Amino acid sequence: MNSPQIATIVNEYLELADDSCVAILPDVLRVTNALGLPDLLGDATVPVGELACRAGCHEPSLRRWLRGLAALDLVHYEPDDAVRLTATGQRLAVGHPRSVRFSTSQHDSAVAWLGAEDTLRTGQPAFNSVYGHFFDHKSCDPKARQAFLRRMRERASRLYPRLPSVVDWCGSRVVMDLGGGDGSVLAAVLRHDQRLRGVLFDLFSVISLAAHDPASPLSSLPGRWSASAGDFFVDIPASADTHLMCSVLHDWSDEESVQLLRNSHRSLPPDGRLLIVELVLSDGDGSHPGIWSDLGMMVLTGGRERSVPEFDALLRAAGFTLVKVIPIPDSDFSVLEASPA
Numbered sequence: 001m002n003s004p005q006i007a008t009i010v011n012e013y014l015e016l017a018d019d020s021c022v023a024i025l026p027d028v029l030r031v032t033n034a035l036g037l038p039d040l041l042g043d044a045t046v047p048v049g050e051l052a053c054r055a056g057c058h059e060p061s062l063r064r065w066l067r068g069l070a071a072l073d074l075v076h077y078e079p080d081d082a083v084r085l086t087a088t089g090q091r092l093a094v095g096h097p098r099s100v101r102f103s104t105s106q107h108d109s110a111v112a113w114l115g116a117e118d119t120l121r122t123g124q125p126a127f128n129s130v131y132g133h134f135f136d137h138k139s140c141d142p143k144a145r146q147a148f149l150r151r152m153r154e155r156a157s158r159l160y161p162r163l164p165s166v167v168d169w170c171g172s173r174v175v176m177d178l179g180g181g182d183g184s185v186l187a188a189v190l191r192h193d194q195r196l197r198g199v200l201f202d203l204f205s206v207i208s209l210a211a212h213d214p215a216s217p218l219s220s221l222p223g224r225w226s227a228s229a230g231d232f233f234v235d236i237p238a239s240a241d242t243h244l245m246c247s248v249l250h251d252w253s254d255e256e257s258v259q260l261l262r263n264s265h266r267s268l269p270p271d272g273r274l275l276i277v278e279l280v281l282s283d284g285d286g287s288h289p290g291i292w293s294d295l296g297m298m299v300l301t302g303g304r305e306r307s308v309p310e311f312d313a314l315l316r317a318a319g320f321t322l323v324k325v326i327p328i329p330d331s332d333f334s335v336l337e338a339s340p341a
């Protein structure tokens with residue numbers, strides 16, 4: 001989306017900000033998802049009374065809510081007081097190839113944004129004042145962790161599905177996905193190149209879920225991967241020749257990122273390589289989506305999005321040399337390849 005398009009949207013938003021759908025849209029999407037309405041509807045046409053029963057809702061209130069969803073083109077009313085999802089509404093259901101089910105329903109992030117002015121005053125993520133550090137909270141709260149992991153899976157398959165095909169994996173044998181979440185990105189890489197083996201590295205709380213989940217994307221690749229639980233700020237096992245970090249560095253400050261990169265550098269062989277996948281800010285593009293993600297990182301995690309020179313500085317500080325930057329087609333993300341030499 002370019003700057004004039006964004007300006008048009010902002011102007012229309014300001015016109016409609018009072019008593020209109022745009023004023024309440026994020027909350028409508030979050031609550032619709034929290035009630036599980038899109039998944040309860042699936043492909044079926046369901047009478048409103050039955051939907052109220054299945055979702056545990058007050059029927060007259062749900063009927064008014066659905067009238068709003070119909071006005072937003074998310075559901076369609078059928079004869080006999082029944083509803084079904086429209087094509088747009090299907091994107092709220094789990095399993096749609098471009099689903100935003102979990103991207104529009106992160107309750108804790110929505111609460112943290114309510115206090116974002118604190119971030120502007122203190123420079124600290126507002127998330128911390130409500131819940132403590134982002135990843136400590138996800139580790140301690142199983143519901144928040146599960147929702148976050150599902151959001152990460154949904155986001156990776158929507159935002160960088162072509163990652164495996166832009167990297168030349170010839171020089172790699174074992175790929176460790178650091179902060180690899182539920183393993184969906186690693187599974188895509190292993191499926192792309194049958195020679196590769198993988199190590200999924202993440203916090204214990206994440207690995208204990210991901211490694212034993214029969215529905216995990218890695219479960220269809222037995223014998224080709226192992227799981228390793230730990231803290232990448234403390235130690236990274238030396239069991240891979242390639243490190244992958246997708247949407248990881250943007251969670252952390254420059255100091256924390258250098259510490260993490262130093263640990264990666266220590267654990268890689270001299271002929272190994274590091275692959276960083278991030279939105280890369282560019283000075284000339286005032287509407288790059290990294291700008292919005294950067295605000296999200298500022299409010300939620302205390303991290304930031306970065307430009308190529310900023311990545312280069314972090315890599316040098318940790319002993320790496322930036323080798324190349326590969327834009328991922330049909331994506332706003334790029335792969336930054338670095339060598340420990």
Ligand SMILES: C[S@@+](CC[C@H](N)C(=O)[O-])C[C@H]1O[C@@H](n2cnc3c(N)ncnc32)[C@H](O)[C@@H]1O
Pocket residue numbers: 135152153156178179180181182185201202203206230231232233245246247248251
């Ligand atoms: C933004 S998510 C990215 C997930 C995945 N790489 C992707 O692209 O969808 C960051 C990941 O880093 C993990 N993480 C956070 N702190 C960590 C730590 N200290 N050690 C290891 N993993 C950590 C989180 O649990 C989470 O899975």
